[in-house]
Each structure stands twice: as C-alpha cells, then as structure tokens.
Amino acid sequence: LTGFYSHHETLYNSIVQGVNDPKVTIDLYFHHCNPKIFKSILLENLGSYSLYVVTAFADPLVKSVLSRVPPGKLLQIIRPPLFEDLSSIYQDFSSKLKDSLRKLKSCLNKYEKFILVFPTDKKHPAEIESTFLEFCSENKISYQVENKVNPEDVKKGCAFWVIEDSDLLALIKMSMEKGLKLGNDLGVLSYNETPMKEIIRDGITVISIDFVRMGNSIADFIRNPRLTKATFSPEVIMRQSL
Numbered sequence: 001l002t003g004f005y006s007h008h009e010t011l012y013n014s015i016v017q018g019v020n021d022p023k024v025t026i027d028l029y030f031h032h033c034n035p036k037i038f039k040s041i042l043l044e045n046l047g048s049y050s051l052y053v054v055t056a057f058a059d060p061l062v063k064s065v066l067s068r069v070p071p072g073k074l075l076q077i078i079r080p081p082l083f084e085d086l087s088s089i090y091q092d093f094s095s096k097l098k099d100s101l102r103k104l105k106s107c108l109n110k111y112e113k114f115i116l117v118f119p120t121d122k123k124h125p126a127e128i129e130s131t132f133l134e135f136c137s138e139n140k141i142s143y144q145v146e147n148k149v150n151p152e153d154v155k156k157g158c159a160f161w162v163i164e165d166s167d168l169l170a171l172i173k174m175s176m177e178k179g180l181k182l183g184n185d186l187g188v189l190s191y192n193e194t195p196m197k198e199i200i201r202d203g204i205t206v207i208s209i210d211f212v213r214m215g216n217s218i219a220d221f222i223r224n225p226r227l228t229k230a231t232f233s234p235e236v237i238m239r240q241s242l
Contacts, residue, residue, distance in 0.1 A: 006194035018219025087228040093127040096233035111159035159187030188241040203239030
C-alpha cells in the first residue's frame, strides 16, 4: 500500500473477511510511493507468495520491477493500470467525480465560496483538483485551492472540500472555536468514507467509493485467481455538514 489511512483499514478488513480462509496468509507492506522502497519490497518477496495485490504507481522503475511478477499472480490496484492486459481493480476518479459534485450543487449554492484543500505532497489523484476546477468554472462558483486549511478562510459563507482526514479534523476544530454551525454557516465535504464521518458533528458529507465492495472484489480474486477487470466509481453520501 501507499500508506495506511482509515479507509485503507476498511478496505483491508473487508479483504481479510472476504477471504475468510485460515490456510491463506495475507501480509501487508507499505511503499509510500517511493520507487526504491517499492523495488526493495517486491524483489525481497518475489517468489514468496502465490499472489501479489499491488497498489503500484506510474514510474519506470516500478513498471520494470512489477513486470517480473508472473502475469497470472498479479492484481493491480491502480488507475490507469500499468499493464492493460493484466488483472486490475481500481477507483475511477475521472468519469464519475464530476457527477458527484453536480449532485451537491444545490447545497453548494448556499455558500459564497468553495475551497478545495488539496495537499500536493500526498500523491492524491490529480483528477480531484482538475475536476474541482472544471466544475467550479462550468457552474460559475467562486473557488480557491489550498494546501492546508487556513484559519482566515474558516468563516461564514464558505464551503470546504477536504481530502486529508487531518485537515478535516483541523477544520472541524476551527469551526467549533468560531461557533460556526456545519451545514448552515460553514459547508464541509470530505473524501473517502470512514466510520468516524458518519457520526462526527451529526455526520460529514463525503464523496467516496464503497471500500467494502472493493475489498470483497479483491478477496474474490484471491479466492479464485483469474483475469479480472473492475472499476469502482465515487458516490455521494449525504449528511448534515453540507
């Protein structure tokens, strides 16, 4: 994996529960989108497992190393897949992300500005920012893009789309300190569903794929390896924060 976020825990747990076989051992390694770490992990474990489920990333070294895994033993969790003719299960960010934002347009109309908090150093899909800019431009919505939550922007009439959970918590804390009511004074939209977001501050609206379904699909490949092509598109989970 690239790292271990809360939604990764949901994905991982659904894979383990979906496999549900005491004879199957699932080991987890983190490469943090570092090509040298990726190479070291894969080469050290080449031949040690019957299957490799890999969240690869676009890099010449990564593709070269990954080509050493026997094709029938590899499942790519990446968009676009590095090898189009091999098995892949991935999130489709581009085709449905704008549709999700369109579903929220009436809610966003309550606010004067829409702010995307998009840390550029976290390797999030570039389609998130480009889709945000296209959506705001097409709908004549005042917007800005920031690397982090700026306290001066946390004010009545602003709506935020935060990608990192740490930024979400910082935003919620600032809103509480300023006495701003979510879904009324301040809008909050998050990315990637976690159990916390269902209950915090009466619920946080999210755009997310179904990580349980995705995990079940990966588990199905592990139980029954075969050529697999599956995509999972983000959907809106509407709650009180917007």
